[in-house]
Amino acid sequence: MISAKEILKKHWNFSSFRGPQEDIIKAVLQQKDVITLLPTGGGKSICFQVPGIVKEGVCLVISPLIALMQDQVENLKKRNIKATTIKSGSSQDEIITLFDNIKFGNIKFLYISPERLQSIFMQQKIKELNISFVAIDEAHCISEWGHDFRPSYRNIKILKQIIPDVNFIALTATANKKVLEDISSNLELKNPVIFRNSFARENLAYQVFNVEDKLLRLTQIFTKTKSPAIVYVNSRKKTEDLTKFLNARNFKSSFYHGGLSVKEKQLSFDNWMTERTPIMISTNAFGMGIDKSNVGIVVHFDVPFSIENYIQESGRAGRNEKKSFAVLLKNENDIAIHREHIKKGLPSILEIKEVHKKLYQYFRISNGEITENSYSFNLLEFSEIYKFTSKKVDAVLKILSNNGVLELTNTYNQKxxxxxxxxxxxxxxxxxxxxxxxxxxxxxxxxxxxxxxxxxxxxxxxxxxxxxxxxxxxxxxxxxxxxxxxxxxxSVKTDSEIRFLLPREDDKTINKFSKEISRFIKQKEKKSEDFLAYILNNKVCRSIQILDYFDEISNKKCGICDVCLSKKRIKKKDISSEILSILEQKNELTSQEINQYLKATEKDILIHLRQLLSDNKVRINHQNKYHLK
Structure with missing residues (x-):
């Protein structure tokens, strides 16, 4: 049997594993249940992809996002590893054909969403496969205390009944002790081996700056910093506007967001990877599949919505272990906008019920009816007809999707x-x-x-x-x-597709999930406030604050964040009186001559002399000698 190291060399061209990767892989190959917490850039995928190739059968990967699944499948195929996923909207006959191909085509990885597991038909098809083990990616979604809780993740444990002899590996980049315990308990793991890397990044300087003119600060940053960079913003329009602004000032940048076509995304990504345009301006859509070690700086131009998001995005800097920077630019207006955005973006239970009911009316689905059809859906048109804000409808759709009420396929890249x-x-x-x-x-x-x-x-x-x-x-x-x-x-006639997973029961449907939805909304609000507390706290080392959030006890100051650096800047000793005293004794002296009598740098002496000149306490003659007025 080919070894894990040989597979690593053959498919990834790496000669050795990083950190705990090898131990994690050994535990998986020994049929143990494993929980892996590796912060961004720690190489989580290799921890299940390598043993998935070593072991006989198919590795079943549970992943939350269609785009993330497609990205990983494509990356595996590029490495000549057979992998597949179930396309959204696939008919039952198409799924049967796909599973036949998996059984007889030596497919090593099957990626599916947790929502798919709710189907008895899907459960039966999985039972027919020779599953080597189950990998749960983004496992923090299992926990209601995680930053992206998805109730459908809590039903993954059904696999323990379907394939009871198969071991699990749960992977996440962001989880505290409470979330890890929740993952283990919900998945019913048997004495799980827990691998947890520290969130400490000694080479990464977390810096939060209060600035009124962000554009000016951005130009100052890129005048000084020449290494590849990512600038995160919170809107698609802003990615394009900032790119134009920087390019007009001879900085080479490109932009990336979810509204670009596949070709446009690939071109922008390739230009950044090859450093034709070393600065990438992006929404949080830019994150999957990034493996660029020499990113020197990640700038958050806008305020992120949680510490977890911030750590994931900032963690894309400095993977080569060289000193790098995570810079966040903020002002008073940002804080107000952030709170308003959270308020507007989180719907109440009543609003969720209202949007849910109107969806059925929009597609003329009667009470008690369930349909297998997928419906073309234009979010803006729907919002306009029923007088909802599009942001609120988008938030409700995500909540309904996360709770297994409907399946939503976004195709924003098609225009x-x-x-x-x-x-x-x-x-x-x-x-x-x-x-x-x-x-x-x-x-x-x-x-x-x-x-x-x-x-x-x-x-x-x-x-x-x-x-x-x-x-x-x-x-x-x-x-x-x-x-x-x-x-x-x-023509592209729709921006989304919707498939209803439950019969129409209006309020009754939402009432079933109301407790989970309420907890989800409260958690979102708390995480937002936790992040604001982090950026507003300029007394405690940034690294200590982050480690504390993830339950790591540390008193070791990083020495390179904005808080630590501000404390290092000891106020310069005022030597004006000493200069005046020397001039009173010596009558007139040059700055170099004054330097001989004082324990101070020439630069400090010149600064104080300028101030004394300004205050009319000394004068300078034609020989550049200073004397008392």
Whole structure:
């Protein structure tokens, strides 16, 4: 049998494991239940992927995000390792075919979401496989005390009944003692071996700066820092705006967010990895699959929502063990905006019930009915019809998805595009003779630029709103203009797909989950306040604060955070009176001559002399000698 080290060399081209990886892999191969806490950059995936190749059968990986699963599957395939996942919206026949391929195609890894495990059909199909062991990624989701609690994770233990002789490995990058205990208890692990790396990063300087002009500070940072960098912001628009700002000042940067196409994301990622554009401006969508060791600085331009998020994102700096920086820029306005954002982004139980009920009305699903269909869903259109804010609807959808009420597939990366293929003269002529499309053409030209030069991403709902019509009518008119060879329209008619997992029971459905939802909302609020307390505390070493949050007792100051550095800056001794006393005795002296009589640097002496000149206490003559006034 090929050894773990040989597999590491063959597929990853590493000659040795890092930290506790080898011991973790040994424990998994010995059929032990394992809990692994490795902070960001600790190489968690290798801890289950290597033993998954060593062992006979299929490693079942439970992962929370479709994008994360797809990313890991693609990375394994690039290393010539067979892996697969169940595509969202797959029919029962397609799933049967997939499982046949797994059984007979030597597939080593099957990635599925915890929601999939709720299906008795899926449980039966898993039972038919030769499962080597189960890996639970992002295992902190199991705990209601974790930063991203998902109730569906608490049902993973059903696997203990389906495949009772199989061992588990639960992996997370961010968990305190309470969360680790919750993971072990809920999964019913048998005497789990716990591997826990410290959150201490001796080479990473956590620095929080209160600044009014963040753009100026950003330019100062990148004038001084030449190593690859990531700047995290909280909106897609801001990624593009900041990139333009930096590029206009000759800093090479690119941007990344969830609204980009797969090609655009890959291009931006490749440019950053190869350092053609060493600065990446991104939302938190940029995180999966990042393995760049020489990132020298991670800047949080906006305030993150929890210490866990902050640590994960900051931890992408300094993986080569060289000194690096995690810089957070804030001002008083940020704190107010942060609290307001939390308030607006967390719906009440009543609001959840209301949005949930309207969803069924929107798709005309009657009481007691359950449907296997997937429905195209436009979040903005739905929000407009029922007078909800899109942010609130988005939050409710995530809560309903996390509680197994519905399955939500986001396809924000798909946007319709338009390019004019006719001349501006022909278009003017067309608008004179076609009143139906004149309004739309005028709105297009007012809303978007470069329509004659390149394909431009458009939003049909926005166009409908601006031209006082419906999105269906906008789509129909765009299709008509394409037929008349005025433009080329590449249509994407939805931004999401929804599949309902439970029959319609309105309030009764939400009442079943109300306690969990309430706890989830309170936890979100607490984590937000915990993070604000961290950034506002300028008395205690940043590293000590972080370690304390994760239940690590330490009194060792890092010496490199903003708090430690501020305490090192001892107020300079005032030597003005000593200078005046020397000049009174010696009449007149140059700064170098004064230096001979004082225990001070020439720089300090010059600073004090300038102040004395300003205060009219001394004068300087043509020989550059100082004397009393």
């Amino acid at each position: 319709s595009t338009v390019i004019f293929t006719s001349s501006s003269k022909n278009i003017i002529s067309h608008t004179i003779n076609n009143i139906y499309t004149k309004n739309l053409i005028d709105t297009l030209l007012r809303t978007y630029t470069a329509l004659f030069k390149q394909e431009v991403k458009i939003d049909e709902f926005l166009l409908a709103k601006k031209s006082n019509t419906t999105s269906k009518q906008v789509i129909a008119n765009l299709e008509r203009l394409e037929q008349e060879e005025i433009l080329t329209y590449n």
